[in-house]
Amino acid sequence: MSDGISTEKTMLVHEMVAAQAAAHPNIIALRWPGGELTYKQVHASIQRFARHLSGTRRAALLNDRSPELVIAILAVLAGGGGCVPLDNTYPKRRLDHMLADSGADTLLCRSHLADLVTIPTGCRLEILDDVIKDIDQADEPQFATEISAEDAVYVTYTSGSTGWPKGVAMPHRAISNFISWQVADSGSAVGWNTLQLWPFSVDVAFTEIFSTWASGGTVVLVTEDTRRDWGSLLRYVEEQQIHRIWLSFTTLYQLIEAAHEIKLYPASIREVITAGDQLRINDSVRDFFARTGAQLQNQYGMTECSIVTAKTLSGDPRDWPDRPSIGTALPNIVVEVVGEDMRPVPVGEEGEICIGGVCVPEGYLNLPELTAERFPFWQGRGARAYMSGDIGRLLPSGEIEFLGRRDTQVKINSARIELEEIEAQLRALESVRDALVTAHDETDEQFLAAHCILAEGFDLEAEQLRRELADVLPRHFVPARYYQVDSFPFTHVGKVDRDALARTVSR
Structure with missing residues (x-):
């Protein structure tokens, strides 16, 4: 854990970027297929658009892998606002809910995405198509506005048990602390790509951009087609001389398998950072890192607190453990394994991972009861904490071992999913009287299975259920398999036995 909470003022993220632009104006800051911008050009575009956005409190941005969107993110911050990233692959009803719930007063997107959401009253539309025009004009003066460390950098949404996602506003103090640590910990500097x-709807995307521009490096964008083809992505990594890459373990494993298949091990890679899954090391992973010479860092965090611990694996990959720990807390963050009384449990005993320090936000947007439950006051620390719902144990080394979840939240292909959210949407369907969802992680497949008690007069129509769920849930939330049951099994204490239900799923 990290007990010492520093009171020293940290630069805000957009200030870090501005400092690099002043120090290295002619270094390439942003590169994409077909173009590039220097730090001077990026800074001028940010300042020009920040001035235009002045007065914006919260700006929603539709996910669009473009230089305009990257510029817009920093411009929103420099103008004193916060970002609300929206994934344009989500169903319209879900996007409408997130846009309205976030309280965004501006929607930023390129023109071809403008019809994907319903713009609520009080929210204006700004088209991003011309954000980076006239980039070679005279220098833009620094736009100055009063910004508090408590103001939100972004609002991101995570799966919620009510049937709708829940939003978290991450303050500047949390993100500045994390990015300052990431810059100091990483080798990223001028010349690093x-x-x-x-996706911009995931907070890791902000880390990729912020930590790179705060260290004088180059952010390299990739097309969706390249991103979805592992062989093409590896070739792009080699072509662009990529030094650092963030991956979930699931995508890391897929990339490694592609590397072995096409016999391509980009020598430029120096740092691979994983987040979002339990990291597992096998011989295939060890061989890849032995060939590239890169180091592997396992970061642990969640939407509610961003990254809170890290463990770096370097040296001979043959010596890496099969299941690395999640490491120790970052500076100005407290991470402890506690019992029900929120007191630390002895070394080696299982407990819930509890998080405190500068990373903890005020709670969930518009959900006071859930906030009181998950963000209680930590008597032992005299401040608000976040109860992660993750089970872990403190090791004698001082590191923490992650053991799994204590509730119905799961990870499927790196996506955090509340099973109760899917169940709530199933129960809302005319044909379903009750439903439970189980998660399955087999050797070659991760999937969700829906177990449905049907309403009278209805037969199980799996394809129809898929279509109806796809209208309100992201694609990766929609179960792959559907089973009709007459009732659910119960444990001897009267609780639904999800494990017994899961065992009924055919292999």
Whole structure:
């Protein structure tokens, strides 16, 4: 854990970027297929658009892998606002809910995406098509506005048990602390290329951009077609001389398998950072890192607190453990394994991972009861904490071992999913009286299975259920398999036995 909480003022993220632009104006800051911008050009575009957005409190941005969107993110921050990233692959009803719930007063997107959402009253539309025009004009003066460390950098949404996602506003103090640590910990500097791979609706995408521009490196965008083909992505990594890349373990494993298949091991890779899954090391992973010489860092965090711990694996990959720990807490963050009384349990005993320090936000947007439950006051620390719902144990080394979830939240192909959210949407369907969902992680497949008690007069129509769920849930939330049951099994204490239900799924 990290007990010492520093009171020293940290630069805000957009200030870090501005400092690099002043120090290295002619270094390439952003590169994409077909173009590039220097730090001077990026800074001028940010300042020009920030001035235009002045007065914006919260700006929603539709996910669009483009230089305009990257510029817009920093412009929103420099103008004193916060970002609300929206995934344009989500169903319209879900996007409408997130846009309205977030309280966004501006929607930013390129023109071809403008019809994907319903713009609520009080929210204006701004088209991004011309954000980076006239980039060679005279220098733009620094736009100045009062910004508090408590103001939100972004609002991101995570799966919720009510049937709708829940939003979290991450303050500047949390993100500045994390990015400051990431810059100091990483080798990224002028001349380093970082691949921008994650969707902008996931907070890791902000880390890719912020930590690179705060260190004088180059952010390299990738097309969706390249991103979805592992062989093409590897070739792009080699072509662009990528030094650093963030991956979930699932995507890391797929990339490694592609590397072995096409016999391509980009020598430029120096750092691979994983987040979002339990990291597992096998011989295939060891061989890849032995061939590239890169180091592997396992970061642990969640939407509610961003990244809170890290463990770096370097040296001979043959010596890496099969299941690395999640490491120790970052500076100004407290991470402890606690019992029900929120007191630390002895070394080696299982407990819930509890998080405190500068990373903890005020709670969930518009959900006071859930906030009180998951963000309680930590008597032992005299401040708000976040109860992660993750089970872990403190090791004698001081590192923490991640053991799994204590509730119905699961990870499927790196996506965090509340099973109760899917169940709530199933129960809302005319043909379903009750439903439970189980998660399955087999050797070659991760999937969700829906177990449905049907309403009277209805037969199980799996394809129809898929279509109806796809209208309100992201694609990766929609179960792959459907089973009709007459009732659910119960444990001896009267609780639904999800494990017994899961065992009924055919292999």
